[in-house]
Amino acid sequence: MSGTTGEIINVTIKVWRQDGPNSEGRFETHPQAITTDASFLEMLDLLNEHLNDQGHEPIAFESDCREGICGTCGVMINGRAHGPQKATATCQLHMREFADGDEIVIEPFRAAGFPIIRDLAVDRSPLDRIIESGGYITVNTGAASDANLTPVPKEASDQAFDAAACIGCGACIAACPNSAGQLFTSAKIGHLNLLPQGQAERWKRTESMVETMEEFFGSCTNHGECSEACPKEISLDFIAFMNRDYLKAKVKNRALTGQK
Amino acid sequence: MYQRITGENPYQTPMRIYPATHYTMGGLWVDYNLMTNVEGLYAIGEANFSDHGANRLGASALMQGLADGYFVLPYTIGDGLAGQLGNDPVPTSDPVFTQAVAGINDTNRRWLATNGTKSVDHYHRELGRIVWDNIGMARNKAGLQQAVTDIPALKEEYHKNVRVLGSADTLNQSLEKAGRVADFFELAELMARDALQREESCGGHFRDEYQTAEGEAQRDDENFAHVAAWEWNGEGTDPTRHQEELTFDNVALSQRSYK
Numbered sequence A: 001m002s003g004t005t006g007e008i009i010n011v012t013i014k015v016w017r018q019d020g021p022n023s024e025g026r027f028e029t030h031p032q033a034i035t036t037d038a039s040f041l042e043m044l045d046l047l048n049e050h051l052n053d054q055g056h057e058p059i060a061f062e063s064d065c066r067e068g069i070c071g072t073c074g075v076m077i078n079g080r081a082h083g084p085q086k087a088t089a090t091c092q093l094h095m096r097e098f099a100d101g102d103e104i105v106i107e108p109f110r111a112a113g114f115p116i117i118r119d120l121a122v123d124r125s126p127l128d129r130i131i132e133s134g135g136y137i138t139v140n141t142g143a144a145s146d147a148n149l150t151p152v153p154k155e156a157s158d159q160a161f162d163a164a165a166c167i168g169c170g171a172c173i174a175a176c177p178n179s180a181g182q183l184f185t186s187a188k189i190g191h192l193n194l195l196p197q198g199q200a201e202r203w204k205r206t207e208s209m210v211e212t213m214e215e216f217f218g219s220c221t222n223h224g225e226c227s228e229a230c231p232k233e234i235s236l237d238f239i240a241f242m243n244r245d246y247l248k249a250k251v252k253n254r255a256l257t258g259q260k
Numbered sequence B: 001m002y003q004r005i006t007g008e009n010p011y012q013t014p015m016r017i018y019p020a021t022h023y024t025m026g027g028l029w030v031d032y033n034l035m036t037n038v039e040g041l042y043a044i045g046e047a048n049f050s051d052h053g054a055n056r057l058g059a060s061a062l063m064q065g066l067a068d069g070y071f072v073l074p075y076t077i078g079d080g081l082a083g084q085l086g087n088d089p090v091p092t093s094d095p096v097f098t099q100a101v102a103g104i105n106d107t108n109r110r111w112l113a114t115n116g117t118k119s120v121d122h123y124h125r126e127l128g129r130i131v132w133d134n135i136g137m138a139r140n141k142a143g144l145q146q147a148v149t150d151i152p153a154l155k156e157e158y159h160k161n162v163r164v165l166g167s168a169d170t171l172n173q174s175l176e177k178a179g180r181v182a183d184f185f186e187l188a189e190l191m192a193r194d195a196l197q198r199e200e201s202c203g204g205h206f207r208d209e210y211q212t213a214e215g216e217a218q219r220d221d222e223n224f225a226h227v228a229a230w231e232w233n234g235e236g237t238d239p240t241r242h243q244e245e246l247t248f249d250n251v252a253l254s255q256r257s258y259k
Helices: A042-054 A125-130 A155-166 A171-175 A180-193 A195-218 A227-229 A236-251 B002-008 B059-083 B095-114 B120-134 B141-161 B173-197
Strands: A008-017 A027-036 A102-109 A116-118 B226-231 B242-246
Touching: A008 A042, A008 A195, A008 A236, A027 A042, A042 B120, A116 B242, A125 A180, A125 A195, A171 A180, A180 A195, A180 A227, A180 B095, A195 A236, B059 B226, B095 B141, B120 B141, B120 B173, B173 B226
Parallel strands: A008 A102
Antiparallel strands: A008 A027, B226 B242
């Protein structure tokens, strides 16, 4: 691709419409001409404007930063979470990945833990419940401590950074045949449990986050679809790390360390 | 990231880099405790104006968020909360609350009843065009005056001719956007007024009329070494400009060169 103006392609959009959480859904089909320079969400913006002009309600879908860092966007495109391009969030997918005449099927993330709000927008607040149950460290604010007070081993820092790359979009859960939340939860646990700052609450955090996850999502059977769909390519290794820590948390004598 | 957006491999094709406008520097006026002029409402991070200079440096959002949240607010918010100790939470039957709800419901109804011919996105884009053309990185008196005239005119058309479909009882993103774009009109007009008033070039504000022979920003410290904070006086009334002087005890102000 030479970076000049893109060509115009004609695609057919087959999109899931659903008026509310308890309404019956249906597919709608709309033709759309679009430049290959446009992003996937810009294509949806344009389609929505056409719908609005014709007196039809626009398609509800979520997005915010459109730079692949906030985790707000995410739909199933041709059956794949975030679409055909690997390691790419929906907002970073561009129409140059599609060809003239393509039919593009767009559906919401489908999981029992993610009820549909409307059209392509789903309720991903269970992810917030998991974070609230332990995805933080408790520190005193107010005084500025020295930046190098806590040495962090390079390997731990690198690994924690890889885990922290998770943007919490929920594609892992949408891609999983069991709708399991292990990749998301393990990335959030791994990020903190690998760092010295995360040790004080390590066992309490692990137990609490894993058990909150199990309230909402299915069980992991190591399919690996999650990591495949992940726009940040979070590794399955973190799931193994989380499982080990969960087991340890269950057998630790935590009374001595104040981690109930 | 670059390759995903542009479709070009920067190892093979030189990266296309262009400057981007930032438009506003800082946000709500706050006092030294980070409280806004609304009693009990605190604004921290880049939502307030306190640490922002005339330009925006990379990562300043993180810096200010951390500084305000970690070092300032923990010491100051207690003072704001102390007066409320022992008070019961304000019930939703409070007249202020019910008035606010009624106001929002009214606004929503108005958007849905307008039933014009153009989408919210259309007006957002038109507003963006005025701002891009006249309040961009380089601006001048004529352009800014144009913007001060054009923005309210477009705003009036927006309120008369926007088409927002659906209802207020379900998730309605057009309705959400309609309110947000209405706010953008106010902000854009304020930006134009502020840029018009500041007859110098400084940081992200470059007035064509005020530049050195080499094309660098020409500040006027005599008249403009201050922060301008604008006070909202209600719909249809011009805002009031307040000045907070910038005083420098240990450094002398001098011309900056990016060369």
